[in-house]
Amino acid sequence: MDEALPRDPAPGRERPRAPSPVSAAKVRVPGRRSWFITRQRLMERLEKGTRGPLTVVTGPPGAGKSVAVASWATTGRRPGPVAWVSLDEPDHRPAAFWSLVVAALGQAGVADAPRPSERGHDIFCAQLMFALSGRAAPVVLVLDDFRPPAGSDLARDVARVLKGAGPVLRLVLISRTDPPLPLHRYRLTGELAEIRSADLAFDGGETRALLAHHGVSATPASVSALCERTEGWAAGLRLAAMTMEGHPNPDGFAAAFAGDDHAVVDYLVAEVLNVQPAAVRRLLLRLSVVERFDAELAAELAGPDASELFANLVRENAFVLPVDHGWYRFHSVLGAALNLTLRQEHPADAAMLHRRAAEWFSRTKALEEAARHAVLAGDPAYASRLIVDGLAIGRVLGLSDGRALLPLLSDLPDRALAGAAGPEPHLVAAAVSLGQGDDTGRAAHLSRAERLLADLPDDRAIPARLAAGLIRLVAACPERQQDLRDLVHDLDESLDALPHGSRHDLPELDALVGYAYGLLELRTGRPGRAEEEFKRALPAAEAGGDLQHRRCLGGLALAGALQGGFRRAARLMSAAAQLPEVSTDPAGRRVAAVHLACAWVALEEARLDQARDELDKVRVANADAPDALLSALHDLLTARLDVAAGRPDRALTMLDTIGGDAGGMPWFRRRVRLAEAEAHLAGDAPAEARDAARDAGGAEGAVALARVHLHERHPAAASRAVRPVRMEPSAPAAVRVEAWLLDACLAYREEDRSRGRRSLERALRLGEREKIGLPFVGARSWLLPVLRRDPELSRPHRRFLGQLGLGGTPDLGDVAAPAVVGPLSKRELEVLTLLSRMLTTDEIATEMYISVNTVKTHLRNIYRKLAVTRRGEAVRRARRYRLL
Structure with missing residues (x-):
C-alpha cells in the first residue's frame, strides 16, 4: 500500500533532524515541592479528565498549572503510567519534540515506541499510533508548556497522533494559552476536560492551608483579603506567604498586599513583561492606566497599530481577562505591577494617558470613568466640567445607586478652586461638602459658584444652574416654604430646558423633583395632594434606582399614614422592604420617610418595640440628610410612643420642645396639641388635656x-x-x-x-x-x-x-414558640382539609395525585406543628385556630 512506502516530506514541511540526546530532567515528573499543598478538587478534576482523550490546563505564569498536574501524576489516581515532557522553546522543533516524547513514553513502559528518523514524520506518526493503539492499558502523556505555532506541522502531527492512537492515549496539555488543536471537536463530543485560570485560583481554604504550611496563622479577614487582592493567583500567594512568614504584623501585611509589592513586580516583569516584543510591551504598559479596555481604547492609548497587537494580546495572554461584550481587564496583580512599571520607566506618560482616557470615556458617555481619569491626569477642573456638563452631579450627591464619584472628588486641591474660571469646580466642591456633612463649606462653595454663573453662556449655564438647584434642594437650604417651592419650580423648569430627551435620561433627578413636590404638599398639611405628587413621581423613581424608589414609596406611605390609611401604608412598606438598603450614605440612603412610615404603622398596630426600632433608624437616617418635617414627625411619634409605654412626663417634655418649632406648619401644631391632650390625660391632668383638645x-x-x-x-x-x-x-x-x-x-x-x-x-x-x-x-x-x-x-x-x-x-406566623405550633404549608393545609372530611390516607393520596408516603410525611408535619398525636386532635385544634 502507498501508506506503507516512505515518502519525501511535503513542500514546506521541515525534514526531521537526527534525534539529539535527551535530558533526563525533561522526561521526568517534577518532584513535589516542599511548600506544596494538596488541592483535592484539582486532583479530582484531573482524575476525571484523564478518563477521556484530552485534558487542557491553561493559566497565566505562576498559576500553579505544572505543580497541580505533577502532584496528581505522583500521588493521584491515574488510569495508567504517566509520561512527562517538560518543553522549552527549542523543544518545539519536530525532531527534538518527538525524541522527548519517545523517551518519556519509554520510561512509562511503552517499549516499542518508534524513534524519529530521516524517513519522514508521516511514517513516524503512523508507527507511533500503531505502537500506542496496540497497548492493553492506557498511558498518560503530559506535555508541559506546550505552545507550538498555530498551523504548524507539529500541532497537526500531535492532533493526528491523538486521534489515531485511540482510547489508549490520554493527553494532558499544560500551556499559558489554548493549544492550536481542534479543541472545539473534542468539546462538542464531551471528550475535552478543561482546567482554566478560574479553576486554578486558590480558594479561602487552600489559601489558609498554604499560609499554615509557612507557619503563618492568619485571621479569616486576612485570608479573604489575600484571596481578593491576588484573585487566587498561586505565585502571588506564595510570595505573600514567604514574606508573612517572618513578618511582625502578618495581618497588616495581608491587608496592604497588592501588585506593587516588589517581589511580585520582579516576578511579573521577568515572566510576563520582558519576554514580550517591544510593541507588545508598550501596549501592556499603556493599557495599565485603565481598569477596563477594548480594541478602540487600546488604539486611543497606543496608536492605530495597536489593533492587531490587541487581538493577539487578548487571545494569547492568560493575564488578560474578558469582562463582557469585547471589554477586557488585566488580572489585578498584573495591572498594578504594569502601572508601577509605567510610572517608573515613563513618569511623564502617565498623566498624558489618563487625559486621553478621560477624553475617550467622555466621548463614549462613560462619565464616571472620564471624571476619574481627569482627576488622575491632575486636572480636577476638567473632571468638574465633565460632571456638571454631563448632568452627573446627582451621582456625587448620592441620588443614584452608584457612589464612585464622591470618594474620587473628596479632596479637590485648593489650586483647582482658586484658579477656576467657571463655577463647575465650586459646584462639585459644594456637592462633596454636602456629602461630607460640611454645611459651612457647602454654603461657601455654592455662593462662589453662583457668582460665577452670571458670566456663563446659555449652553453651560443650564446644567450649572441645575447642579446648583439640586445641591440646594438636597441640602434643604431654604427656611421659608415659598422659597422652597420656588426652588423646586425653578429646578423643574431647568430639567425641561435640557435638550430633547435629556430629562428622560435622568430619572433620579426627575424623581427627586417629584418627591420634593410631594414633601411640599405634606408641609402645607395636604397629604392627599402629596399622595398624588408621589404617585406621579413613582415611575421616574422606579427607573432612578433603589434609593429613589424607596424614598418615593416612603413618601406615599407617609402621606397615607397622615390620612389614617395605615393598611395602605403597610402595603407600601412591604413593597419598600423588598428593595435593598445601603445604610452608609451621606445622602440618607437609609430613607427616613420609609422608616418613619414603618414606625407609624407599628405604633398604630401597638407593636411598640418595632416602632421604637424604626424610630431609631429614622434618627440615624435623618442625621445623614436632615429634613425639618421628618425630624418633627419623628419627635411627635416618639412622644406618642412614650405615652403608649406609660411615660407621659417624658412625652410632654418632647412635645414642649417640638411645639415651638411647629409655627410654620399649623396642621402639625394641631397634631402636637392632640398628642399633648393624650399625654396630659395619661398623666392625670384633665384640665390641661381639655385645653389641648379644644385647641386642636x-x-x-x-x-x-x-x-x-x-x-x-x-x-x-x-x-x-x-x-x-x-x-x-x-x-x-x-x-x-x-x-x-x-x-x-x-x-x-x-x-x-x-x-x-x-x-x-x-x-x-x-x-x-x-x-x-x-x-x-x-x-x-x-x-x-x-x-x-x-x-x-x-x-x-x-x-x-x-x-x-x-x-x-x-396568627400562627406570630406564635412565639414555633416548636409547639408552626405555620402550615399550602399542601399541609390541603391535606388537613381532606382529613377533616374523614378521608383515609389512600383516598387523600388519590385526591391530591401524590403517593401515600408523601401523605404520611405531610401528616407527620401537621401533627408536629399542631402539637398533637392523632387525627381527631389535629382537626379539632385546626378548627380552634381557624385553619379550617
Missing part, C-alpha cells in the same frame, strides 16, 4: 375631648362629643375606631349591652381591617372583662385580639 378641634379634638369627659365621669358630655364623629365617613379610620370604642364603653357603663356590643363590633371590624390596634390596648381595663363575658363577639376577631394581647389566638 376637628374630629380628632372631639374624640380627645370625649376621653377627658369620660375620665372626669361626665358620660353625657362624652357621648355628645363623640356622637357626630361616629357617623362622619370622612373622618380618619383611627378616629372612627376610637369614637366607636368610646361609645361602646359608654354603653356598657350605662348597662346598654346591645348598643355596646354593636359599637364594639364596629370598632373591631374597622380596626382589624385598617390595622389599628392602639386604641384597643388603651381600653384594656374595661375591654378584657367584656370580651371574656362575650366569647361570641370576640371569636371572629381572635387573631387580631391575640396580637394585641387581649385574648384570642394569635
Whole structure:
C-alpha cells in the first residue's frame, strides 16, 4: 500500500533532524515541592479528565498549572503510567519534540515506541499510533508548556497522533494559552476536560492551608483579603506567604498586599513583561492606566497599530481577562505591577494617558470613568466640567445607586478652586461638602459658584444652574416654604430646558423633583395632594434606582399614614422592604420617610418595640440628610410612643420642645396639641388635656375631648362629643375606631349591652381591617372583662385580639414558640382539609395525585406543628385556630 512506502516530506514541511540526546530532567515528573499543598478538587478534576482523550490546563505564569498536574501524576489516581515532557522553546522543533516524547513514553513502559528518523514524520506518526493503539492499558502523556505555532506541522502531527492512537492515549496539555488543536471537536463530543485560570485560583481554604504550611496563622479577614487582592493567583500567594512568614504584623501585611509589592513586580516583569516584543510591551504598559479596555481604547492609548497587537494580546495572554461584550481587564496583580512599571520607566506618560482616557470615556458617555481619569491626569477642573456638563452631579450627591464619584472628588486641591474660571469646580466642591456633612463649606462653595454663573453662556449655564438647584434642594437650604417651592419650580423648569430627551435620561433627578413636590404638599398639611405628587413621581423613581424608589414609596406611605390609611401604608412598606438598603450614605440612603412610615404603622398596630426600632433608624437616617418635617414627625411619634409605654412626663417634655418649632406648619401644631391632650390625660391632668383638645378641634379634638369627659365621669358630655364623629365617613379610620370604642364603653357603663356590643363590633371590624390596634390596648381595663363575658363577639376577631394581647389566638406566623405550633404549608393545609372530611390516607393520596408516603410525611408535619398525636386532635385544634 502507498501508506506503507516512505515518502519525501511535503513542500514546506521541515525534514526531521537526527534525534539529539535527551535530558533526563525533561522526561521526568517534577518532584513535589516542599511548600506544596494538596488541592483535592484539582486532583479530582484531573482524575476525571484523564478518563477521556484530552485534558487542557491553561493559566497565566505562576498559576500553579505544572505543580497541580505533577502532584496528581505522583500521588493521584491515574488510569495508567504517566509520561512527562517538560518543553522549552527549542523543544518545539519536530525532531527534538518527538525524541522527548519517545523517551518519556519509554520510561512509562511503552517499549516499542518508534524513534524519529530521516524517513519522514508521516511514517513516524503512523508507527507511533500503531505502537500506542496496540497497548492493553492506557498511558498518560503530559506535555508541559506546550505552545507550538498555530498551523504548524507539529500541532497537526500531535492532533493526528491523538486521534489515531485511540482510547489508549490520554493527553494532558499544560500551556499559558489554548493549544492550536481542534479543541472545539473534542468539546462538542464531551471528550475535552478543561482546567482554566478560574479553576486554578486558590480558594479561602487552600489559601489558609498554604499560609499554615509557612507557619503563618492568619485571621479569616486576612485570608479573604489575600484571596481578593491576588484573585487566587498561586505565585502571588506564595510570595505573600514567604514574606508573612517572618513578618511582625502578618495581618497588616495581608491587608496592604497588592501588585506593587516588589517581589511580585520582579516576578511579573521577568515572566510576563520582558519576554514580550517591544510593541507588545508598550501596549501592556499603556493599557495599565485603565481598569477596563477594548480594541478602540487600546488604539486611543497606543496608536492605530495597536489593533492587531490587541487581538493577539487578548487571545494569547492568560493575564488578560474578558469582562463582557469585547471589554477586557488585566488580572489585578498584573495591572498594578504594569502601572508601577509605567510610572517608573515613563513618569511623564502617565498623566498624558489618563487625559486621553478621560477624553475617550467622555466621548463614549462613560462619565464616571472620564471624571476619574481627569482627576488622575491632575486636572480636577476638567473632571468638574465633565460632571456638571454631563448632568452627573446627582451621582456625587448620592441620588443614584452608584457612589464612585464622591470618594474620587473628596479632596479637590485648593489650586483647582482658586484658579477656576467657571463655577463647575465650586459646584462639585459644594456637592462633596454636602456629602461630607460640611454645611459651612457647602454654603461657601455654592455662593462662589453662583457668582460665577452670571458670566456663563446659555449652553453651560443650564446644567450649572441645575447642579446648583439640586445641591440646594438636597441640602434643604431654604427656611421659608415659598422659597422652597420656588426652588423646586425653578429646578423643574431647568430639567425641561435640557435638550430633547435629556430629562428622560435622568430619572433620579426627575424623581427627586417629584418627591420634593410631594414633601411640599405634606408641609402645607395636604397629604392627599402629596399622595398624588408621589404617585406621579413613582415611575421616574422606579427607573432612578433603589434609593429613589424607596424614598418615593416612603413618601406615599407617609402621606397615607397622615390620612389614617395605615393598611395602605403597610402595603407600601412591604413593597419598600423588598428593595435593598445601603445604610452608609451621606445622602440618607437609609430613607427616613420609609422608616418613619414603618414606625407609624407599628405604633398604630401597638407593636411598640418595632416602632421604637424604626424610630431609631429614622434618627440615624435623618442625621445623614436632615429634613425639618421628618425630624418633627419623628419627635411627635416618639412622644406618642412614650405615652403608649406609660411615660407621659417624658412625652410632654418632647412635645414642649417640638411645639415651638411647629409655627410654620399649623396642621402639625394641631397634631402636637392632640398628642399633648393624650399625654396630659395619661398623666392625670384633665384640665390641661381639655385645653389641648379644644385647641386642636376637628374630629380628632372631639374624640380627645370625649376621653377627658369620660375620665372626669361626665358620660353625657362624652357621648355628645363623640356622637357626630361616629357617623362622619370622612373622618380618619383611627378616629372612627376610637369614637366607636368610646361609645361602646359608654354603653356598657350605662348597662346598654346591645348598643355596646354593636359599637364594639364596629370598632373591631374597622380596626382589624385598617390595622389599628392602639386604641384597643388603651381600653384594656374595661375591654378584657367584656370580651371574656362575650366569647361570641370576640371569636371572629381572635387573631387580631391575640396580637394585641387581649385574648384570642394569635396568627400562627406570630406564635412565639414555633416548636409547639408552626405555620402550615399550602399542601399541609390541603391535606388537613381532606382529613377533616374523614378521608383515609389512600383516598387523600388519590385526591391530591401524590403517593401515600408523601401523605404520611405531610401528616407527620401537621401533627408536629399542631402539637398533637392523632387525627381527631389535629382537626379539632385546626378548627380552634381557624385553619379550617
